[in-house]
Amino acid sequence: MIVLRIIYEAIAQAWQQLYSNRLRSLLSLLGISIGIFCIIGVLSAVDSLEDNIRGSLDKLGSDVVYVKKWPWADVSGAWWHYIKRPNPDHSDYEVINEKAKTVDLASFHVVIGYKSVRFKSNTVENAVLIGSSLEFVEMFQIDFEKGRYFSPAEYHYGSNKMVIGAVVAEELFGEIDPIGRTIKMMGRKYEVIGVIEKSGDALLNPLDFDDCLLVSYNNARGLANLKARQIFDTSVNAKAAEGVSMQQMKDEIRGILRAHHRLPPRADDDFALNELSMISSVFDSFFGILNLVGIVIGLFAMLVGIVSVANIMFVSVKERTNLIGVKKALGAKRIVILLEFLIESVVLCFIGGLAGLGLIYAIITMLSNIIDFDMYLSFGNMVLGVVVSVLVGVASGLIPAIQASRMDPVEAMRQ
Structure with missing residues (x-):
C-alpha cells in the first residue's frame, strides 16, 4: 500500500x-x-x-511451381545464358500432366503480345492476348463478373470464343451487356463468353486481367507461331497434390522435363522451376x-x-x-x-x-x-x-x- x-x-x-x-x-x-x-x-x-x-503474391499460390525460361531468383548477370533457353511449350505441359504423380493440377498459358480489338466503332488498343489451357481458370482461381470460361468442346475444337478483362469490356461495350456480342481481332470474329472480375487496387498485382483477352490454346495456335522467340512469355504451372512437399514435386518435374528435353546427365537444366518462396x-x-x-x-x-x-x-x-x-x-x-x-x-x-x-x-x-x-x-x-x-x-x-x-x-x- x-x-x-x-x-x-x-x-x-x-x-x-x-x-x-x-x-x-x-x-x-x-x-x-x-x-x-x-x-x-x-x-x-x-x-x-x-x-x-x-x-x-499469395494469389500466385504457395504450393505452385512455375516452369519458365527465366528464374525469379537473382540471375547474377548471366542473362545471356538464360536467353538462349527455349520457352516452355505445350508439350512440356502435356508430359507433366501425363507422367507427374505428385502434381494435382497443371496448366499452360502463353502471352502472345499486344493486340487491338474492335466492337462496332469502339476500339481498344494494346490489349494483352493470352492463349490458355482448360485448367488455367482453376489454377489461378479466376472469378467472373459475367459469363463463363471455355467449355471442353470449345477448347478442344479451338472455337472463336473469347474471355475479356473488365477494362476491355467497359471500353468496348460501355453499358451494353458484352456476353454473346461479336468482336473483331486480327481479322477474325470472336464471341464474348465471359468477363473477368475487375482486379483490386493492390500495389502489386501479379494476376491483373483487366486489360487481357483470353482465347483457348488451340485457338491461339492459329493466330501465331507459339514456338517463336518473339512470344512474350510462356509458363507451365503445376500445383502440388495433397501431402506432397514442394521439393518432391520439383524433383519429379525436373526429372520428367530433363528426359523430355533429352538433356545429357552433365548438362544444366534449360528451364527454371520457380516458386513463391523465391520472391518472398x-x-x-x-x-x-x-x-x-x-x-x-x-x-x-x-x-x-x-x-x-x-x-x-x-x-x-x-x-x-x-x-x-x-x-x-x-x-x-x-x-x-x-x-x-x-x-x-x-x-x-x-x-x-x-x-x-x-x-x-x-x-x-x-x-x-x-x-x-x-x-x-x-x-x-x-x-x-x-x-x-x-x-x-x-x-x-x-x-x-x-x-x-x-x-x-x-x-x-x-x-
Whole structure:
C-alpha cells in the first residue's frame, strides 16, 4: 500500500509539474513525440506495404511451381545464358500432366503480345492476348463478373470464343451487356463468353486481367507461331497434390522435363522451376532493410528526446532541492525520492509517446482516404510505441533521480 501510495503521489506531482510548466513540458514532449512518430510511423508504413504486397503474391499460390525460361531468383548477370533457353511449350505441359504423380493440377498459358480489338466503332488498343489451357481458370482461381470460361468442346475444337478483362469490356461495350456480342481481332470474329472480375487496387498485382483477352490454346495456335522467340512469355504451372512437399514435386518435374528435353546427365537444366518462396525471400531482405532504416532514424530522434527530457528533469531537481531536503529530513527514504522523479520522467515520456501515436493514427487515416492503399497502425506497434516511451522515460530520468535521492538533507534545505 505504501508503494502504491508513493506511485500515486508521484504521478499526481508529475502531472502538477507538467501543468505548471506547460511550455517547458510541451518542448520536452515534442522530442519524444517526434521520435515515436519516426519509429512507429516507419514500421507501420512498412507493415502496410508488406501486407499489401504479400497478399498480392499469395494469389500466385504457395504450393505452385512455375516452369519458365527465366528464374525469379537473382540471375547474377548471366542473362545471356538464360536467353538462349527455349520457352516452355505445350508439350512440356502435356508430359507433366501425363507422367507427374505428385502434381494435382497443371496448366499452360502463353502471352502472345499486344493486340487491338474492335466492337462496332469502339476500339481498344494494346490489349494483352493470352492463349490458355482448360485448367488455367482453376489454377489461378479466376472469378467472373459475367459469363463463363471455355467449355471442353470449345477448347478442344479451338472455337472463336473469347474471355475479356473488365477494362476491355467497359471500353468496348460501355453499358451494353458484352456476353454473346461479336468482336473483331486480327481479322477474325470472336464471341464474348465471359468477363473477368475487375482486379483490386493492390500495389502489386501479379494476376491483373483487366486489360487481357483470353482465347483457348488451340485457338491461339492459329493466330501465331507459339514456338517463336518473339512470344512474350510462356509458363507451365503445376500445383502440388495433397501431402506432397514442394521439393518432391520439383524433383519429379525436373526429372520428367530433363528426359523430355533429352538433356545429357552433365548438362544444366534449360528451364527454371520457380516458386513463391523465391520472391518472398527477396522481399524479406527488402523489408528488413526498410525496418532497419526506420529504427535508425527513430533512434536519432529518440536521442534528442532523451537529452531534452533529461535536461528538464535536472532543472526540476534543481528547483525542488529545498523540498527534497525537507522530505529526507522528515524520514523519506532514497528509494522514495528516486521513484518520485523517475515516475515523473516516465509520465512525461508516456504522454509524449501517446501524442506521437495519435499523430501517426491521424496521418495514416488521412492517407488511407486519399490514396488507394490500405494503411494501418497495428496493436503490436502501438504497444511497442508505449514500451519505447516508458524505456526512454527511465533512461532520461534515471540520472537526475539518482542525483536527487543522494542529496544530503541539511545541504539541500540550505539551498
